Amino acid sequence: MVKKKNLAVFRRFLAYLRPYKGRVFIAVVGSLLVAGSNVAIAKLIQPLVDKIIAVGDASLIKFVPLVVVALAIVKGVARYGQEYFIKTAGQLVVQDLRNEIYTHSLSLSMGYFSRHSSGQLLSKIINDIGMLQRSAADVLVGGVRESFSLIGLVVLAFYNDWKLASVAFLVLPVAIIPATVIGRKIKNNTRKGLQAMGGLSAILQETYAGIKVVKSFGREKDESSRFFYENQRYYHFIRKVLKYNSASAPIVELLGSLGMAGVAWYGLHRVFSGAITQGELFSFIAAVAMMYGPVKRLSKVSNLVHTSVGAAERVFEVIDEKPEITFSSDPVSLGRARGAVAFHRVTFAYDSLPVLKGVSLTVSAGEVVALVGPSGSGKTTMVGLLNRFYDPQEGVITIDGVDIRRLSLADLTGNIALVDQETFLFHDTIMNNIRYGRQDASNDEVVLAARQACADEFIDLLPEKYETSIGDRGLRLSGGQRQRICIARAILRDAPILILDEATSALDTESESMVQKALANLMANRTTFVIAHRLSTVRYADTIVVLEGGEIRDVGSHEDLLAKDGLYKKLYEMQFEDGQ
Numbered sequence: 001m002v003k004k005k006n007l008a009v010f011r012r013f014l015a016y017l018r019p020y021k022g023r024v025f026i027a028v029v030g031s032l033l034v035a036g037s038n039v040a041i042a043k044l045i046q047p048l049v050d051k052i053i054a055v056g057d058a059s060l061i062k063f064v065p066l067v068v069v070a071l072a073i074v075k076g077v078a079r080y081g082q083e084y085f086i087k088t089a090g091q092l093v094v095q096d097l098r099n100e101i102y103t104h105s106l107s108l109s110m111g112y113f114s115r116h117s118s119g120q121l122l123s124k125i126i127n128d129i130g131m132l133q134r135s136a137a138d139v140l141v142g143g144v145r146e147s148f149s150l151i152g153l154v155v156l157a158f159y160n161d162w163k164l165a166s167v168a169f170l171v172l173p174v175a176i177i178p179a180t181v182i183g184r185k186i187k188n189n190t191r192k193g194l195q196a197m198g199g200l201s202a203i204l205q206e207t208y209a210g211i212k213v214v215k216s217f218g219r220e221k222d223e224s225s226r227f228f229y230e231n232q233r234y235y236h237f238i239r240k241v242l243k244y245n246s247a248s249a250p251i252v253e254l255l256g257s258l259g260m261a262g263v264a265w266y267g268l269h270r271v272f273s274g275a276i277t278q279g280e281l282f283s284f285i286a287a288v289a290m291m292y293g294p295v296k297r298l299s300k301v302s303n304l305v306h307t308s309v310g311a312a313e314r315v316f317e318v319i320d321e322k323p324e325i326t327f328s329s330d331p332v333s334l335g336r337a338r339g340a341v342a343f344h345r346v347t348f349a350y351d352s353l354p355v356l357k358g359v360s361l362t363v364s365a366g367e368v369v370a371l372v373g374p375s376g377s378g379k380t381t382m383v384g385l386l387n388r389f390y391d392p393q394e395g396v397i398t399i400d401g402v403d404i405r406r407l408s409l410a411d412l413t414g415n416i417a418l419v420d421q422e423t424f425l426f427h428d429t430i431m432n433n434i435r436y437g438r439q440d441a442s443n444d445e446v447v448l449a450a451r452q453a454c455a456d457e458f459i460d461l462l463p464e465k466y467e468t469s470i471g472d473r474g475l476r477l478s479g480g481q482r483q484r485i486c487i488a489r490a491i492l493r494d495a496p497i498l499i500l501d502e503a504t505s506a507l508d509t510e511s512e513s514m515v516q517k518a519l520a521n522l523m524a525n526r527t528t529f530v531i532a533h534r535l536s537t538v539r540y541a542d543t544i545v546v547l548e549g550g551e552i553r554d555v556g557s558h559e560d561l562l563a564k565d566g567l568y569k570k571l572y573e574m575q576f577e578d579g580q
Helices: 004-053 063-107 110-115 118-160 162-209 211-216 220-272 278-319 379-386 409-414 430-435 443-452 479-493 509-523 558-563 567-577
Strands: 341-350 353-363 368-372 394-399 416-419 497-501 527-531 543-548 551-556
Touching: 004 063, 004 118, 004 278, 063 118, 063 278, 118 162, 118 278, 162 220, 162 278, 341 379, 353 379, 353 394, 353 551, 368 379, 379 497, 379 527, 409 416, 416 479, 430 443, 430 479, 443 479, 479 509, 497 509, 543 558, 543 567, 551 558, 551 567, 558 567
Parallel strands: 368 527, 368 543, 416 497, 497 527
Antiparallel strands: 341 353, 341 394, 543 551
């Protein structure tokens, strides 16, 4: 009923059960006891009819309630153990799977996140695995128990009367065809439904992250319409899943009734001919009736397998994604770098869009380098390549003469501190947001970093000071305050290479003056790359690199570049005229 590809996906999921084989073993034993109880009930009908009812032996009646209660106790305890241990094993598997996909997603390069919606990725981690969790738990519980029950009852049916059993099973091959078609429909629509749910997650994430923009432009109704449309798409696919899932049980029940009708007709003829006793017929009918229950439930399990496969395929797509950025298995140990950085004929393009074209630049240790130029000239891309968010298609970037591709992740990130133009803070305390730059930092070191970033003045005015929770993305703070927290985080990092990408863009004049002073102290004896739109903030850099169209147009000091009457002077005069 399940294609080879689907089985391969489901087997891959089941492989995660190996660490919990003890729980699975207990569940299997419980399933065998449940199946044995079902077979025993069907088998005991024969002596009940032939030896008690037909013969009228009243001496055996007292044993009937004892047997019924004993079987119920065995079946109840076994069923509880089977469900508890297999469901907890399934939950642990899903927990491991969610941990794996999250950890693996963090190892993927920035290129992956630029090509894929974070909302879709979020949906796979939460919704897809959630669906996999629910359906797989039912598959593991129902599949194991009903399979054993079915096998036991089939064996009993053929043992009692193979001719009657053959009549009962004539309809089973016919049931395979609709089950296969239904299963395929369920898998396809489950996958499409999860994709639609990913669209819903993306809308939610974008709307809440940009709630200020939504409200300032009065676009609440438009966003609601966009959400309603995507929500309707999700319902469209899930409705089909429910339609096909609901159809499977009636189909099996109809086919089962045909088999049962044949058994009743042929069995009564065999009783009247003396081939079998009444008890044997009733025992057989009970076995067949009980057998169609597991068959019907297994058809549901088959549908759940397809649902699980649809979710698992999307989850494994992320796990199978290979990181574009890989680190050397035998890295060069750099330790704390001096900070000399060099770009050697570096070329880079986002897909087919060229951004840098053969860029070469040598930066001495401790030098302050400003990267300036029009939007899209490659400034942020250069520092992104230095961070190894991406790797260039051509050329080499070195730190202290060592190709950064030969460094370990710890060596590379430990030598670079970044203050990005997008001020991102976690929904946590100010203390923990600053300490994110160095987890082993003491409270005193965090406070000192905040003081150097001129952030202590507003932190001390907060009710809980450094233990104040700043809300989602730091929305309880102003833009300038968030920027200073980010700068404090970089200061605490104490890395020999510092990257300031529009680090003062969100500051007012007074705050910028204070932070510029703090940054001047921070940049002492550190190699610093400064990207700034306002050229007045980079005029004191040791070297200014002018970029345009992905190429270096000019290099020099502020005075030298103004004297050359080139692009830098043109940009500077434009800003001067605009009052920047």
